[in-house]
Amino acid sequence: MPIISIRDLVVEYEGRRVLDGLNLDIERGETMVLLGGSGSGKSTLLRHIIGLERPKSGSVSVKGIDITRCSRAETKTVRRSIGVAFQSAALFNSMSVAENVALLLREHTKLAPSIIDLMVWMKLAVVGLADFGKMLPQELSGGMKKRAAVARALALDPEILVLDEPSAGLDPIVAAELDELILLLKEALHMTVIVVTHELPSAFRIADRIAMLYQGAFSSVGTKDEVRASQNPRVRQFLDRIPASAATAQAVGAHLERYLQNQEAN
Amino acid sequence: MATVLESVGRKALNRLDYVGSLNIQLWATLRAMGTALPFVGNRYRWRATVRQMLEIGVDALPMVGLMAICSGFILAMQGASELRRFGALHYVIELVAVGFTRELGPLLTAIAVSGRSGSAFAAEIGTMKVTEEIDSLRVMDLEPVEFLLAPKYLAAIIAVPSLSVISNFCGILAGGLFMFFSTHLGLMLYFHYVLTTIQLRDVIAGLLKSLVFATIIAHVGCLEGFRVRGGPDAVGRSTTTAVVRSTFLVIIADAVFTTIFYFTGKM
Numbered sequence: 001m002p003i004i005s006i007r008d009l010v011v012e013y014e015g016r017r018v019l020d021g022l023n024l025d026i027e028r029g030e031t032m033v034l035l036g037g038s039g040s041g042k043s044t045l046l047r048h049i050i051g052l053e054r055p056k057s058g059s060v061s062v063k064g065i066d067i068t069r070c071s072r073a074e075t076k077t078v079r080r081s082i083g084v085a086f087q088s089a090a091l092f093n094s095m096s097v098a099e100n101v102a103l104l105l106r107e108h109t110k111l112a113p114s115i116i117d118l119m120v121w122m123k124l125a126v127v128g129l130a131d132f133g134k135m136l137p138q139e140l141s142g143g144m145k146k147r148a149a150v151a152r153a154l155a156l157d158p159e160i161l162v163l164d165e166p167s168a169g170l171d172p173i174v175a176a177e178l179d180e181l182i183l184l185l186k187e188a189l190h191m192t193v194i195v196v197t198h199e200l201p202s203a204f205r206i207a208d209r210i211a212m213l214y215q216g217a218f219s220s221v222g223t224k225d226e227v228r229a230s231q232n233p234r235v236r237q238f239l240d241r242i243p244a245s246a247a248t249a250q251a252v253g254a255h256l257e258r259y260l261q262n263q264e265a266n
Numbered sequence: 267m268a269t270v271l272e273s274v275g276r277k278a279l280n281r282l283d284y285v286g287s288l289n290i291q292l293w294a295t296l297r298a299m300g301t302a303l304p305f306v307g308n309r310y311r312w313r314a315t316v317r318q319m320l321e322i323g324v325d326a327l328p329m330v331g332l333m334a335i336c337s338g339f340i341l342a343m344q345g346a347s348e349l350r351r352f353g354a355l356h357y358v359i360e361l362v363a364v365g366f367t368r369e370l371g372p373l374l375t376a377i378a379v380s381g382r383s384g385s386a387f388a389a390e391i392g393t394m395k396v397t398e399e400i401d402s403l404r405v406m407d408l409e410p411v412e413f414l415l416a417p418k419y420l421a422a423i424i425a426v427p428s429l430s431v432i433s434n435f436c437g438i439l440a441g442g443l444f445m446f447f448s449t450h451l452g453l454m455l456y457f458h459y460v461l462t463t464i465q466l467r468d469v470i471a472g473l474l475k476s477l478v479f480a481t482i483i484a485h486v487g488c489l490e491g492f493r494v495r496g497g498p499d500a501v502g503r504s505t506t507t508a509v510v511r512s513t514f515l516v517i518i519a520d521a522v523f524t525t526i527f528y529f530t531g532k533m
Contacts, residue, residue: 047401050405051405052401052404052405075407076407079405079406079407080407082405084402084405084406086398086401086402087398088397088398090397090398090399090401090402091399092399092402093397093399103406103408104406106310107308107310107406107408108407
């Protein structure tokens with residue numbers, strides 16, 4: 001049974017259809033990359049998978065519980081089995097990095113403070129931030145913030161790890177480090193990982209399967225090789241980096257000429 | 267004609283929507299308030315509450331105290347310049363004592379707190395909204411209402427009435443100093459007069475008002491924060507709106523309460 005299954009998901013904002021009848025199954029233990037350009041609806045899809053928003057119709061089931069229409073108690077169990085690292089890291093700025101990671105353990109478990117300290121240190125060590133626990137989020141670099149957010153997402157040992165644009169805004173070396181971290185986590189902890197990204201090298205490095213979104217619908221879903229071999233024009237355009245509406249020099253020149261003529265006429 | 271009706275209707279609906287949101291938020295907070303209480307609640311919430319009380323109350327103390335002293339002098343001098351003509355200078359004592367406990371103490375405190383803390387609430391929550399921290403709280407199964415609002419509200423309803431009491435004391439003290447310097451009335455004697463003038467009813471009315479003001483400031487501030495959509499500029503706007511709306515609502519509420527007390531007091 002898939003750990004997450006999305007059925008006929010339709011999302012509309014003010015009459016504009018953002019997601020149009022999506023169907024997707026994510027199996028336990030696989031890394032699924034949601035790939036797509038800006039405005040393709042990938043972040044919206046992510047917000048529905050983690051239950052932050054309710055769709056217009058359709059369902060999202062996590063571990064067999066339909067999170068679009070479940071009780072508060074069920075929401076609680078689902079939320080505790082999902083760890084999320086947001087695009088902006090979303091660390092709490094008034095707390096140190098270690099306190100950020102400890103927050104969930106303190107709030108949702110009855111563990112002794114010494115054990116919590118140990119667990120926090122372990123999570124930080126996994127992401128390579130063991131020496132930075134006492135620092136405040138604003139003192140960290142972009143890549144360190146992202147890693148701290150991953151450590152916080154791992155706090156309660158979730159079955160599903162969700163990462164929103166982990167490598168956005170990072171230099172290639174740091175982004176590659178983050179990819180290796182994701183691979184390590186998957187191998188060591190046997191997690192289901194969902195990654196939203198638009199970075200091709202990163203996607204093909206970490207993915208088991210890739211789902212490509214274009215204008216609110218999947219244009220291709222499959223393994224890395226299947227997507228790479230796809231002949232779908234939308235997929236090809238994205239993979240081969242072909243601009244949609246190229247601004248040619250002639251067109252710009254014509255625009256300028258027309259503008260100047262209008263100016264002269266006045 | 268239709269467009270006029272339309273815009274009036276839309277404006278009215280927006281106002282109703284705002285009041286409705288405030289009410290929903292108030293009830294949700296009251297339900298979550300148990301967790302912020304000491305001993306029975308969650309100790310991290312209580313710690314957050316204490317921190318908030320320090321920020322709302324203790325940090326505002328110098329400002330509120332000075333404002334009250336100045337207003338006490340102003341009230342006494344303005345009153346004295348008129349009352350002296352009737353040879354009724356001793357009524358200044360009553361004017362200052364009753365004026366402060368019933369009205370000026372709670373109102374001045376509310377305006378100061380709305381400027382300091384109402385805007386701070388809106389900025390804090392608004393920023394958290396923009397940086398996805400609110401979303402982050404929700405996916406971590408920590409309800410923002412319980413985590414952020416309950417400690418702030420509890421702190422406000424403890425700190426604001428306490429500040430009002432101090433403000434009353436400072437204002438009345440200023441009145442006493444004025445009387446001492448203008449008529450050589452001893453301070454002890456002045457306080458004796460003050461205590462015979464003020465009734466328990468006045469004190470309770472003042473505290474009740476300041477409880478309501480605290481509710482308005484905390485909830486308007488937080489609601490403005492939660493309504494932030496977009497980027498950092500929206501946070502700036504929300505802090506301004508928070509101060510303007512909470513000050514406005516505080517004065518409206520004050521008018522309503524004073525009217526009620528005026529008419530029930532006669533009977």
